[in-house]
Amino acid sequence: MNDSKPILSVRGLHKSFGALEVLKGVDLDVRPRELVFVIGPSGSGKSTLLRCCNRLEEPGSGSIRVEGVDIMAPGVNINAVRRRIGMVFQQFNLYPHLDALGNVTLALRKVEGKTRAVAETIGRGALARVGLAEKAAAYPNELSGGQQQRVAIARALALEPAILLFDEPTSALDPELVGSVLNVMRELRESGMTMVVVSHEMRFARSAADRVIFMDHGAILEQGLPEKLFNAPDHPRIRDFLASIEH
Amino acid sequence: MFARFADTFFNLEVMQQYLPKIIEGFFVTVQLAVAVVAAGLTTGLVLAVVRAFRVRLLNFFIVIAVDMLRALQPLVIIIAFYFALPNVGVRMSAFVATWLALALVLAAFAEEIFWAGILAVPKGQWEAARSTGLGFLATLRYVVLPQAVRITIPPLTNRTIAITKGTALGAVVAVGEILYQAQSGYSFSYNPSPLTLGALAYLVLFVPVVWFGRWVETRFAWKR
Numbered sequence: 408m409n410d411s412k413p414i415l416s417v418r419g420l421h422k423s424f425g426a427l428e429v430l431k432g433v434d435l436d437v438r439p440r441e442l443v444f445v446i447g448p449s450g451s452g453k454s455t456l457l458r459c460c461n462r463l464e465e466p467g468s469g470s471i472r473v474e475g476v477d478i479m480a481p482g483v484n485i486n487a488v489r490r491r492i493g494m495v496f497q498q499f500n501l502y503p504h505l506d507a508l509g510n511v512t513l514a515l516r517k518v519e520g521k522t523r524a525v526a527e528t529i530g531r532g533a534l535a536r537v538g539l540a541e542k543a544a545a546y547p548n549e550l551s552g553g554q555q556q557r558v559a560i561a562r563a564l565a566l567e568p569a570i571l572l573f574d575e576p577t578s579a580l581d582p583e584l585v586g587s588v589l590n591v592m593r594e595l596r597e598s599g600m601t602m603v604v605v606s607h608e609m610r611f612a613r614s615a616a617d618r619v620i621f622m623d624h625g626a627i628l629e630q631g632l633p634e635k636l637f638n639a640p641d642h643p644r645i646r647d648f649l650a651s652i653e654h
Numbered sequence: 655m656f657a658r659f660a661d662t663f664f665n666l667e668v669m670q671q672y673l674p675k676i677i678e679g680f681f682v683t684v685q686l687a688v689a690v691v692a693a694g695l696t697t698g699l700v701l702a703v704v705r706a707f708r709v710r711l712l713n714f715f716i717v718i719a720v721d722m723l724r725a726l727q728p729l730v731i732i733i734a735f736y737f738a739l740p741n742v743g744v745r746m747s748a749f750v751a752t753w754l755a756l757a758l759v760l761a762a763f764a765e766e767i768f769w770a771g772i773l774a775v776p777k778g779q780w781e782a783a784r785s786t787g788l789g790f791l792a793t794l795r796y797v798v799l800p801q802a803v804r805i806t807i808p809p810l811t812n813r814t815i816a817i818t819k820g821t822a823l824g825a826v827v828a829v830g831e832i833l834y835q836a837q838s839g840y841s842f843s844y845n846p847s848p849l850t851l852g853a854l855a856y857l858v859l860f861v862p863v864v865w866f867g868r869w870v871e872t873r874f875a876w877k878r
Contacts, residue, residue, distance in 0.1 A: 465779050490787035500782035504800045514786035517796055559782075566786060 412475070413438050414570050414601050415460060422455055428653055429455045431625040432469070437570065437603055442596050444612040444633070445605045447622035448648060453605040457572050460603070461492045471573070475572040490518060493563030497575040499555040501547040507558045508543040511565045519566070528629035533561040537591045553584030557591055564595075571595070593611060607652060613637055621645050667845040672839035674850040679835030680855045686753055686831060687818045687859075693757035694817065695810075698764025705769055706794060716765070723762035729823045731755035736827045750798035761782045767809050771802030804874045811867035819860065832856060 413436040422430040429452045437443050447452045458464040460471060462478060462485055471478050498652045501510050508530050515526035534540050537557035547555055556576055563571055572593070572619045589611050596602065596615055606612070612619055613633045620630040622638070629642050640646055701720070707711050723731075735751035746754070776800045783793040825834035836852030 461785055465784060486787045488791050489785055492785070494782075494785040496778060496782060498778050500776075502779065502797055502801075504804070510858035513783075513796060514788055517792050518787040562782075562786065599745070 411439050413472075414474055415603070416458070416470075416472040417456075418470045420456065420471065421467040422452075422459055422464060426467050429625050430467070433622075433625075433627060435620070435627070437601060439601055440599045441617045442602045442604065442615055444616035444619045445603065445622060445624070446607070446609070446612065446619060446648075447628075451622040452625040453622050454574050457574050457603060457605055460572060461489050461494055463494070473588075477632040490514070490566050491569045493566060493568035493571040493598045495556070495559050495563055495571065495573045495576050498538065498577050499547075499552070499559045499579070501555055501559055501562075503547050506544050506546050507539065507550070507561075510547070511556055511562045513564070514566055529565055530561075533565040534558070536564060536594075537561045537575040538587075551584055555625060556580065556588050560588075560591055560595075570603065573602065573606065575605055575607070577606060577608055609637070609649070609652065621648070623648075655681050657820060663846055663850050665845050667802075667823060668839070668843045668845045668847040669851055671733060672835070672843070674841055675835040676832065676848065676851045676855050679830055680859065682749075682829065683821050683831040683855075683859060686749065686756075686821045686829070689753050689805040690756040690760060690821065691814055693753070694760025695764050697757065697761035698869070699768050701761065702766040702768035702772060703794060703799075703855055705765070706798075714721060720762040723759050724766070725784075726759075728755055728759050728817070728820050729826060731759065732823055733828060748824065748829045748878050749829040751827060752821065752829050756817055757819050759820075760814065763813045763817070767806045769811065771806035772798055774805050775801045790857060808871050811870060812853070815860065815863055815867060819856075822856075831847070832859075 415437040416433070417433055417435040420430050420435075421428070429450075431452075431460040433452070435443075435456070441583060444464070445456065447453050453587055455464055459466045460473070460478075466479060473488055473491060476488060477483065478485065501507075502513065505513065508527060511533050512523070512526040515521045515525060515529055519526075521529070531540060531543060534543055537560050539554060539557055539561065542550060542554060542558070545554075546586065552582040560571075560576075576592070577588050580588065585608070589608060592602070592604070592611070593615055604612075604616075616633050619633050619636040621628045621636060621642075623644060629636060629640055631647060637647065637649065640649075701716055705716055709757060732752050732755040735755055736748055739746070739751075772794075779797055779801065780793055783797040784790075787797070787876075821829075821831055822833040824831050825837060828834060832852050832855045836848045836855075839848030840846050
């Protein structure tokens with residue numbers, strides 16, 4: 408872990424859906440080049456935590472800073488903030504009416520105002536980073552799930568975000584396609600991308616994560632180095648959880 | 655037998671006499687139809703986009719207006735515009751009354767169809783676009799509407815064709831379109847052959863429209 412300023416800083420985050428309190432005061436700092444893994448049983452608030460970080464969910468109370476900018480301050484330009492935070496979804500959410508390059512370049516052209524030529528150069532670079540340079544003209548329905556998810560990663564990467572959020576990026580994939588997506592994520596990590604990953608890929612967490620966070624009932628129960636959390640957690644609850652998913 | 659039938663419905667002499675009038679009516683119908691489609695579809699799309707902002711009071715009025723227009727018989731609206739509105743000082747020509755009534759009805763149906771299309775686009779599409787920094791309108795314009803419009807093309811072409819054929823209702827307020835010309839030819843000549851000509855004129859006009867609708871449907875059909 409390094410001492411530089413956190414890229415993402417969450418303090419006292421609360422979020423309720425009606426009467427159900429899904430986040431009960433979460434604190435989280437993510438520093439540059441860190442890969443933070445968030446695990447926990449379903450309904451523990453992992454995805455909600457992630458979705459609050461770019462205000463896809465409106466946080467109830469608490470503060471969230473991205474590169475020092477309070478993203479809940481009145482008058483904050485949320486679209487500008489979101490450009491700095493890439494997000495990858497469980498269901499990929501590629502635009503079906505655009506080809507891979509169109510998916511990757513849309514925000515470059517319409518948000519950043521780049522010309523088509525400039526956007527496409529950047530877009531092809533992003534597709535190359537995920538190993539899909541030759542699929543630029545393919546439409547989402549012509550791609551496998553793993554390829555679709557890699558295009559979605561390229562779409563986020565093309566904007567050169569300060570941090571990438573992954574919301575169960577491999578949960579919707581057939582098992583044989585998971586590896587290709589994880590390989591891309593591993594390469595991103597090696598290139599120094601800051602990432603927060605919500606996932607059940609424990610083996611990947613063990614080998615790639617700098618820190619693992621275990622969430623339960625809307626709060627962080629324990630966090631630490633992967634070896635510590637996976638091999639000798641302080642809480643029996645975590646041991647039970649790990650035992651239940653390791654088949 | 656057949657000679658009498660031919661003389662009644664295919665009287666060449668009568669047809670020849672009234673052909674220029676039917677042609678004149680043909681172009682009036684074309685003008686009316688194009689104006690109705692342009693105004694109706696545009697207004698419907700704009701209303702659906704406005705509705706997407708989910709301003710509760712505004713949407714309440716849109717829904718009320720749309721439901722009323724969908725429930726009313728278009729002829730009633732035409733008559734109201736042409737005969738009733740002058741009593742409150744609003745005067746319009748028969749052509750404008752017919753155009754406005756049909757355009758409003760088409761706008762109402764189109765709004766419902768476009769709105770259903772917008773709702774049919776998965777929430778994840780909005781989230782993906784917004785997460786890359788696209789604003790609400792940009793997301794609607796570049797991500798949601800292109801998908802919504804494709805979904806809506808089959809019901810939209812059907813409805814557009816149905817309402818465009820309603821231009822014949824203009825005959826009631828003496829818009830000189832095909833049906834009006836055919837009917838007056840029939841009255842003057844005591845022979846229904848002008849009506850036959852009118853029917854042919856409708857076929858010439860609307861069969862290509864139906865074909866065009868089918869072409870658009872296949873052109874924009876795409877697999878997910």
